[in-house]
Amino acid sequence: MPATAASSAPTNNLYPSAITADDSMHWADVVAKELTSTKDEHLISAGISPTGFIHVGSLREAVTAETVRKALADRDADVRMIYLIDSYDPLRRRYEFLPDSFEDEVGRPISDIPCPYGCHDTYAGHFIKPFMDSMDDLGIDCEIFWTHELYRRGEFADAIDASFQRHDRVLEILSTVTGRSMPEGFYPFSPLCSACGRFSNGEVTGYEYPLVSYRCVCGEEGEVDIRKGEGKLSWRLEWPAKWAIFGVTCEPFGKDHAAAGGSYDSGIRLVREVFDAEPPKPIPYEFIQLKGKGQMHKSTGSAVSGVDALRMTPASVFSYTIARVNPERHIDYDSEMGILDMVDEYDRVERMYYESGATDKDEDLVRAYELSQPHGPREDMPMQIPYRHLVNVVQISKDFDDILETLRRTEDLGGISVNELKTLEERVDCVKYWLNAFAPEQVKYSIAEEMPDIGLSDAEAGFLSRLREELQGCDWEGDVIHNTVYETAKEEGLGAKKGFQALYRIFIERRNGPRMGYFLATLDRDFVLRRIAEAASA
RNA sequence: GGGCCCGUAGCUCAGCUAGGUAGAGCAUCUGGCUUUUAACCAGGUGGUCCAGGGUUCGAAUCCCUGCGGGCCCGCCA
Numbered sequence: 001m002p003a004t005a006a007s008s009a010p011t012n013n014l015y016p017s018a019i020t021a022d023d024s025m026h027w028a029d030v031v032a033k034e035l036t037s038t039k040d041e042h043l044i045s046a047g048i049s050p051t052g053f054i055h056v057g058s059l060r061e062a063v064t065a066e067t068v069r070k071a072l073a074d075r076d077a078d079v080r081m082i083y084l085i086d087s088y089d090p091l092r093r094r095y096e097f098l099p100d101s102f103e104d105e106v107g108r109p110i111s112d113i114p115c116p117y118g119c120h121d122t123y124a125g126h127f128i129k130p131f132m133d134s135m136d137d138l139g140i141d142c143e144i145f146w147t148h149e150l151y152r153r154g155e156f157a158d159a160i161d162a163s164f165q166r167h168d169r170v171l172e173i174l175s176t177v178t179g180r181s182m183p184e185g186f187y188p189f190s191p192l193c194s195a196c197g198r199f200s201n202g203e204v205t206g207y208e209y210p211l212v213s214y215r216c217v218c219g220e221e222g223e224v225d226i227r228k229g230e231g232k233l234s235w236r237l238e239w240p241a242k243w244a245i246f247g248v249t250c251e252p253f254g255k256d257h258a259a260a261g262g263s264y265d266s267g268i269r270l271v272r273e274v275f276d277a278e279p280p281k282p283i284p285y286e287f288i289q290l291k292g293k294g295q296m297h298k299s300t301g302s303a304v305s306g307v308d309a310l311r312m313t314p315a316s317v318f319s320y321t322i323a324r325v326n327p328e329r330h331i332d333y334d335s336e337m338g339i340l341d342m343v344d345e346y347d348r349v350e351r352m353y354y355e356s357g358a359t360d361k362d363e364d365l366v367r368a369y370e371l372s373q374p375h376g377p378r379e380d381m382p383m384q385i386p387y388r389h390l391v392n393v394v395q396i397s398k399d400f401d402d403i404l405e406t407l408r409r410t411e412d413l414g415g416i417s418v419n420e421l422k423t424l425e426e427r428v429d430c431v432k433y434w435l436n437a438f439a440p441e442q443v444k445y446s447i448a449e450e451m452p453d454i455g456l457s458d459a460e461a462g463f464l465s466r467l468r469e470e471l472q473g474c475d476w477e478g479d480v481i482h483n484t485v486y487e488t489a490k491e492e493g494l495g496a497k498k499g500f501q502a503l504y505r506i507f508i509e510r511r512n513g514p515r516m517g518y519f520l521a522t523l524d525r526d527f528v529l530r531r532i533a534e535a536a537s538a
Numbered sequence: 539g540g541g542c543c544c545g546u547a548g549c550u551c552a553g554c555u556a557g558g559u560a561g562a563g564c565a566u567c568u569g570g571c572u573u574u575u576a577a578c579c580a581g582g583u584g585g586u587c588c589a590g591g592g593u594u595c596g597a598a599u600c601c602c603u604g605c606g607g608g609c610c611c612g613c614c615a
Contacts, residue, residue, distance in 0.1 A: 048615075049613065049614080049615095051613085051614080052614085055615090057614095057615050058615055059615090060615065061615055086613080089613065090613090092613080092614090174612095178611090178612070179539095179540085180612075234612090234613080235612090235613040236612080236613090238613085239613090252615090253615070254610085254614090254615030255541085255542060255543080255609075255610055255611095255615080256609090256610050256611070256613090256614075256615070257610090257611090257613095257615085258541080258542070258610080258611090259540075259541045259542070259610050259611040260540055260541045260542090260611075261540070261541080261611065262541080262610080262611055263611095263612095263613085284542080285615075286542080286543055286544095286608095286609080286615095287543095287608090287609070287610085287615060288615085289608075289609085291550095325551090328542075328543065329543065329544080329551095330543060330544075330608070330609075332550075334550080337564090338549095338550075338564095340564090340576095341549095341550075341563075341564055342550095344563075344564075345550095345563065345564090348563075362552095362562090364552095365552095386577070388576065388577070389576095389577050391576080392576075392577080410577080411577095442576090443576075478577075478578090479571075479578090482571085482573075483571065483573075485573085486571090486572090486573045487572095487573085489573090490572085490573085496573055496574080496575095497574070497575090500573090500574085500575065501575095504575085511575095512574090512575055512576090513575075513576075514575080514576050514577085515575060515576060515577070516575070517573095518576090518577055518578090519576085519577095521577095522577090
């Protein structure tokens with residue numbers, strides 16, 4: 001243990017002051033209010049290091065930032081948002097999913113490493129592309145920067161120069177804040193070795209603007225030009241350097257950076273004492289956890305990627321699940337049945353938004369809804385077809401047209417507008433994706449195309465035969481059908497339970513399923529009658 | 539060693555930063571319909587508010603101390 005001591009280890013006070021509601025307000029409005037209390041011009045920054053698979057959690061930062069941006073815009077502040085892709089970060093090690101040959105790429109910037117799957121320009125590009133599409137879906141309004149371009153354009157040159165000029169101060173800050181002593185000859189700058197193409201873990205041997213001389217672990221000795229991006233600042237310096245370069249006034253970041261003695265703490269001092277600028281207002285946020293599965297990692301890929309999250313619910317629903325809770329609270333993301341609850345709540349709050357039935361209690365939720373609309377709320381309330389219902393409809397229909405037809409059997413879609421059609425189609429796609437990849441087996445089934453080869457007892461066949469007659473004449477409505485099934489099963493002496501089961505077996509080859517009457521009502525009547533007849537005579 | 543979040547109904551959480559005898563959604567149960575079945579409506583059941591102390595006329599709420607869970611702290615959001 002370094003001697004510098006735990007006794008001086010700082011305690012930070014990030015959280016208590018971070019988001020404090022002085023009255024009942026949505027957290028983003030509280031942040032916006034605080035920000036505008038000093039000035040009206042703001043720059044929100046967020047970013048990501050695309051060194052591997054990007055999971056749901058990574059979206060929290062972007063959504064949090066966007067939510068604050070909207071809240072600021074609603075207060076007529078002059079606000080912009082930037083999103084930095086840390087494309088100049090080195091590959092730290094050869095992850096499991098990478099081919100053996102990538103052993104060679106370790107230490108090189110991910111902007112220089114080829115796409116491991118051969119489908120994008122670079123390694124960074126491969127992992128960031130789908131994420132950028134997600135950002136589009138979420139309607140995140142920001143300007144995107146790639147750090148490797150910033151470095152190569154020399155944007156970091158002044159900051160790098162300052163970190164050399166004030167090297168002693170830098171070391172003092174780092175050792176004080178982290179409570180660790182800095183290793184001999186430590187410089188928070190890694191030259192990009194001209195021989196091996198890696199960020200040298202060797203030595204910095206000298207500096208005279210704009211050249212840094214170095215000795216790489218590969219044996220190479222040389223000089224790099226800080227104006228040409230031939231080297232990079234280490235994270236603890238790079239972050240405050242970005243604040244200074246762009247003039248960032250507000251930034252959300254994960255709790256890993258928020259720990260006492262962590263990079264935000266050192267950043268505060270570095271930005272003031274080395275880069276002569278002020279730190280942004282911090283919005284530390286907790287992580288998203290997968291329900292029952294714990295933490296996610298970029299290096300291993302995750303059970304739920306950011307793209308997955310936006311494919312199983314519409315973007316607005318996802319944003320809502322982020323915006324509805326304070327950033328410092330962790331979120332349990334339940335990709336199974338929880339998805340249905342999530343969308344149900346969203347629909348409920350949507351109704352409150354448009355029908356103004358919200359109580360004080362729900363105000364924050366309604367505001368979260370408003371802030372979660374990628375391009376602002378619509379004029380009129382969108383048509384709501386419950387997710388749970390769609391889960392059935394999707395499974396019994398062939399394609400989208402068929403889905404519309406199925407829906408028309410039980411609901412009056414009237415003259416559905418183009419907008420509504422789009423919304424519905426989006427939901428349908430999400431439901432399909434969810435069913436395919438995340439839904440528990442419990443809710444999955446498919447209509448047997450042909451009469452399944454199951455042995456029905458005489459009693460069951462008799463019941464079905466009689467049921468067919470009864471159904472032939474009845475109104476084709478859920479409750480009517482359901483009652484008919486029940487009554488018939490009882491009258492035939494089979495009992496309700498066995499009667500229902502027989503039907504489940506001949507239609508979906510299971511012993512349970514959606515509520516029978518309503519389920520049959522969504523199916524084509526002739527098909528139902530034909531199948532029952534077939535089963536009865538088999 | 540340090541930091542953060544959480545612990546309230548079976549589950550997910552509000553309520554805590556103006557202390558005043560516990561709320562929502564989902565689940566469950568009942569009724570609508572003599573119905574185990576996953577759309578709908580109405581109603582009901584359901585809680586030692588983690589524990590112990592303190593402040594107070596009064597504490598889920600404020601303070602202290604523990605316990606339990608999750609996570610972070612030399613580039614994992």
